[in-house]
Amino acid sequence: MMLKGNSRGGAKDLALHLMKEENEHVEIYELRGFASQNLMGALNEVYAVSCGTRCRQFLYSLSVNPPEQARVTTDQFVDAIDRAEKRLRLSGHSRAIVFHEKEGRRHAHCVWSRIDTANMKAVNMYQDRPRLKAVSRELFLEHGWPMLDGLADGSKRDPKNFTHEQWQQAKRIGKDPRAIKTAFQDSWAISDSGAAFLHAMRERGYVVARGDKKGRIVGIDAHGEIYSVPKYADVRIRDVRERLGNVDALPSVSKAKEQIAGHILPVLERFRHELDSQAQEIGIDFEKRRTVLVQRQRAERQRLNEEQENQRIEASRTRQARFRTGLKGLWDRLNGEHRRISQRNQREAEEALAKDRTEKDQLAFRHLEERRHIEIFRLGIRRQHVKDRRKLERDTRFYKQMQLDPDAKPIKRTRTKPRSRGPSPEF
Numbered sequence: 004m005m006l007k008g009n010s011r012g013g014a015k016d017l018a019l020h021l022m023k024e025e026n027e028h029v030e031i032y033e034l035r036g037f038a039s040q041n042l043m044g045a046l047n048e049v050y051a052v053s054c055g056t057r058c059r060q061f062l063y064s065l066s067v068n069p070p071e072q073a074r075v076t077t078d079q080f081v082d083a084i085d086r087a088e089k090r091l092r093l094s095g096h097s098r099a100i101v102f103h104e105k106e107g108r109r110h111a112h113c114v115w116s117r118i119d120t121a122n123m124k125a126v127n128m129y130q131d132r133p134r135l136k137a138v139s140r141e142l143f144l145e146h147g148w149p150m151l152d153g154l155a156d157g158s159k160r161d162p163k164n165f166t167h168e169q170w171q172q173a174k175r176i177g178k179d180p181r182a183i184k185t186a187f188q189d190s191w192a193i194s195d196s197g198a199a200f201l202h203a204m205r206e207r208g209y210v211v212a213r214g215d216k217k218g219r220i221v222g223i224d225a226h227g228e229i230y231s232v233p234k235y236a237d238v239r240i241r242d243v244r245e246r247l248g249n250v251d252a253l254p255s256v257s258k259a260k261e262q263i264a265g266h267i268l269p270v271l272e273r274f275r276h277e278l279d280s281q282a283q284e285i286g287i288d289f290e291k292r293r294t295v296l297v298q299r300q301r302a303e304r305q306r307l308n309e310e311q312e313n314q315r316i317e318a319s320r321t322r323q324a325r326f327r328t329g330l331k332g333l334w335d336r337l338n339g340e341h342r343r344i345s346q347r348n349q350r351e352a353e354e355a356l357a358k359d360r361t362e363k364d365q366l367a368f369r370h371l372e373e374r375r376h377i378e379i380f381r382l383g384i385r386r387q388h389v390k391d392r393r394k395l396e397r398d399t400r401f402y403k404q405m406q407l408d409p410d411a412k413p414i415k416r417t418r419t420k421p422r423s424r425g426p427s428p429e430f
Contacts, residue, residue: 004083004142006135008065014046021101027297028104036097049116058125067111070148076364080111090134107375187235197247212259223259257409264406271399282388300370311359322348
């Protein structure tokens, strides 16, 4: 588990932060050493005590975050907090423990009072981060979790260096050269005049233009790539000139690229708005589903709490009924029966408390798993949206460059170097 802590003041702000509604589930697990039964009052008690000292950062706040897929019980959370408390030299100090659940993950917060009430001075938190790091390393090793790079070696980082390779023309634009040639030949075959040929080429996504070299006639696709009409149509240049007639009336390559960019940019903008609208609709639908799930989970937890409370009251009555009253009760005290009943009652109460805690943990694990499922779906949709937006932004930059400087070389589309076919460490 990753343990991160810091000294701070602001009891009210911290209490409000820990009780924020943005968390799907909030549970105040423990208030130790406080007269108040709520978090705000407890932290204000620490502030009141700190007024007798010069300490301004009278609280120490710790966050406990387990690995993403780990199933960590409440007792394991508390054990990690107890270890941190011992290393930080805060044993016996007042503390509050709060559990949060959000986006399918569960973590804990612990807040201690730094004030040593016996001596009325604050505990020195020097070197607290290395101490917490040592506890985190111990927990990872004990539970067999994969050690994070930051814990194993602080000098390691997660490198994101990628090597790019230049693609050839057909790979870069994602077209089969045979399909390109077929488009040119079909346009030539179905046309009987220059105007018909130009129209057929436009229908297939090509603009016919004058080449940079004298007498050359080319077709330009939507990506700004240039193809020789005679070569791809498999006809003679003289036949092309005869069918087109006045070749000088054709636009130049630069002008044709400007026209293409002018037509494509509004289409890309429309695609972008449609993509954003779709993502917004999906986000609204996801939020509705998440809200329904959270409400159902809260209702289940409330029912479990009520059931456990009713069972606790009934069990308490049953245990209390074992004690006899009057002279019989006095006799039980004399012969030791009262003590044996007390020990039995205490043992049963501890077992019932452990059973209730296990039931709560199992319910929390199930809820976390349910939340992770819809979170994975949301992240998948979001990744796809980000990917599509990046493609549109790249294409938009490409056509803006084509519109502003048609003679410039087109932006080369690159891809990341493929990984080996071995197992991916991400999985």
